[in-house]
Amino acid sequence: MLGFVLTLSLVSITADSAIANFKAKWRTVQDYVCEVESYQRKGKKEQYRVYDYKFMRPLWIKMVIIDGDDKGGKASYNFEDGKVHARKPGLAGKIKIKLSPDNKLVKSIRGQKITESHFGHLLVMLKDARRPIKSLGDTVIDGVEVVGLTGYTKEGLKFNIYLRKTNFLPYRIEEYENGVLVHRATYRKLRINVGLKKEDFKI
Numbered sequence: 357m358l359g360f361v362l363t364l365s366l367v368s369i370t371a372d373s374a375i376a377n378f379k380a381k382w383r384t385v386q387d388y389v390c391e392v393e394s395y396q397r398k399g400k401k402e403q404y405r406v407y408d409y410k411f412m413r414p415l416w417i418k419m420v421i422i423d424g425d426d427k428g429g430k431a432s433y434n435f436e437d438g439k440v441h442a443r444k445p446g447l448a449g450k451i452k453i454k455l456s457p458d459n460k461l462v463k464s465i466r467g468q469k470i471t472e473s474h475f476g477h478l479l480v481m482l483k484d485a486r487r488p489i490k491s492l493g494d495t496v497i498d499g500v501e502v503v504g505l506t507g508y509t510k511e512g513l514k515f516n517i518y519l520r521k522t523n524f525l526p527y528r529i530e531e532y533e534n535g536v537l538v539h540r541a542t543y544r545k546l547r548i549n550v551g552l553k554k555e556d557f558k559i
Contacts, residue, residue, distance in 0.1 A: 377524035
């Protein structure tokens with residue numbers, strides 16, 4: 357689950373250049389699909405999930421839990437009504453609920469909202485992060501060549517973000533609190549600009 361990390365070089369593209377490339381590439385992305393492997397920890401509580409994930413501009417998001425805790429659960433953010441449409445796993449999933457993204461029932465155990473789950477929000481995090489942000493150099497994670505960035509969020513959590521060297525979109529983010537891993541998301545099987553439509557976000 358942690359993945360294999362191999363450091364290739366201590367010399368790499370600068371952090372500022374990597375962020376600029378990430379920002380430039382993100383402007384070209386109209387939609388994307390991927391598989392997100394997510395781990396979160398709050399106190400002694402842990403949550404592990406794998407999502408089938410879809411995003412479309414301006415802010416349509418769909419997440420289906422395909423493995424891990426609450427497997428079978430679904431949630432979709434509807435840009436037009438500003439609500440999270442959700443279904444619980446199992447028989448309870450026959451009933452669809454609509455809630456504000458601020459409702460704790462549709463947040464992660466660390467309080468992350470579905471509207472904060474996309475790549476664009478990582479750019480916001482980098483913009484607001486404490487300076488300096490440093491480069492970790494070129495690295496290979498699970499066979500994927502990435503460039504790593506490290507720093508501290510405005511809340512004081514240490515983060516590592518690994519951007520794909522092929523397109524500078526994220527492959528993994530990690531966050532640490534007092535040296536303990538509290539959040540990790542790995543974005544696999546990424547495809548961009550596949551032509552998603554509103555109908556693809558129904559649950």
